[in-house]
Amino acid sequence: MVKRRSSLSKNVFIVYIYKQNHFIQRNCSIFVCFHKNQLLVKIEDIELGEFPILLAPMEDVTDPPFRYVCKLFGADLMFTEFISSEGLIRDADKSVKKLDFDEFERPVGIQIFGHNIDSMTKAAQYAERANPDLIDINYGCPVRKVVAKGAGAGILNDIPKMIRMTEAVVNAVKLPVTVKTRLGYDEEHKEIVEIAERLQDVGIKAITVHGRTRTQRPRIPADWTLIGEVKNNQRMHIPVFGNGDVTDPVTAKHFKDTYGVDGLMIGRAVYGNPWIFRDIKKYFEAGELTPTPDIQERIRVSKIQLERSCIWKGERRGIMEIRKHWGNYFKGYPHFKPFRQKLMETDTLEGVHKVLAEIEEFYA
Ligand SMILES: Cc1cc2nc3c(=O)[nH]c(=O)nc-3n(C[C@H](O)[C@H](O)[C@H](O)COP(=O)(O)O)c2cc1C
Secondary structure, three states: EEEEEEOOOOOOOOEEEEEEEEEEEEEEOOOOOOEEEEEEEOOOEOOOOOOEEEEEEOOOOOOOHHHHHHHHOOEEEEOOOOOOHHHHHHHHHHHOOOOOOHHHOOOOEEEEEEEOHHHHHHHHHHHHHHHOOOEEEEEEEEEOOHOOOOOOOHHHHHHHHHHHHHHHHHHHOOOOEEEEEEEEOHHHHHOHHHHHHHHHHHHEEEEEEEEOOOOOOOOOOOHHHHHHHHHHOOOOOEEEEOOOOOOOOHHHHHHHHHHHOEEEOOOOHHEEEEHHHHHHHHHHHHOOOOOOOHHHHHHHHHHHHHHHHHHOOOHHHHHHHHHHHHHOOOOOOOOOOOHHHHHHHHHOHHHHHHHHHHHHHOOO
């Protein structure tokens, strides 16, 4: 391999990689580290492995206890749920509580959103004091209330402001700043290739692209072609992660092989399935599909999440927090409804353990 410094920017190299019988030229600040002759993906100093699998931020889903179990099964980078910059700088309890993470989760990013540049820079500084590994900006939330204010994916309507806001946040903090966004605002404005370049130019250290526009509904299949174009743009030298419709190890491999991204981010397929990170990695390494976890394993792992939930919020609140996850853990089990009902009504740890024991006995 030949390596020489290019004129692109201070830490960017042109690297020639020998792959599939020919050399590929890459402008590259990410593949700077070798491990067992493999190149590692990095966000500044944060090493993420050869092909990182990221847990997508999901409001009301990816709370610290759930992230804990995802980490157990190999999530390489995780994020808090999105946090309102306005809420954060006003010390709103709900927003501040979302800053919580466990040391075990590292590397972890705090994700913020907002429409006001000043509030966003202050919120980024506030988030930085919680000592995460990076700050992520949400430019992807399609929810009407958020978009109407010009936050989340709403900012895709005003690219110059998006660039100014990003630059201001990058300059306001010492931590690396990353962005999660979409292909563009709508079908007529799929501008992500240019947007990604401009965001890189103002200093972001990685980008995740969700393969939909703001106006596309989740039932429309994610379009990975443009995600691939972002990655294959010769000017891009930061990691590009693809997101949208990774459902299992086979789709993960398809997106990995077809679009050349640096890693994948997984959202909905993780519901009740923290094992997916391990399963995908095993499939990449050995081509083997792992059988779905049996009832004992589901109970074992959901108990870990329950325990973390109670450590995080105390017994009663912890039990309430995990309630929304029970249905996911036992999805597809016939006649589960009465058990679910009991899990929803029980508010002591002893009671929950009793119901879990009944579930195990019933389905074993
Ligand atoms: C319930 C739910 C909540 C979400 N909350 C967030 C969020 O807080 N921040 C964010 O960037 N994206 C959020 N998203 C979008 C996901 O991170 C992801 O981009 C989207 O689900 C597509 O990926 P998937 O096909 O793997 O699910 C959310 C999605 C869902 C379904």
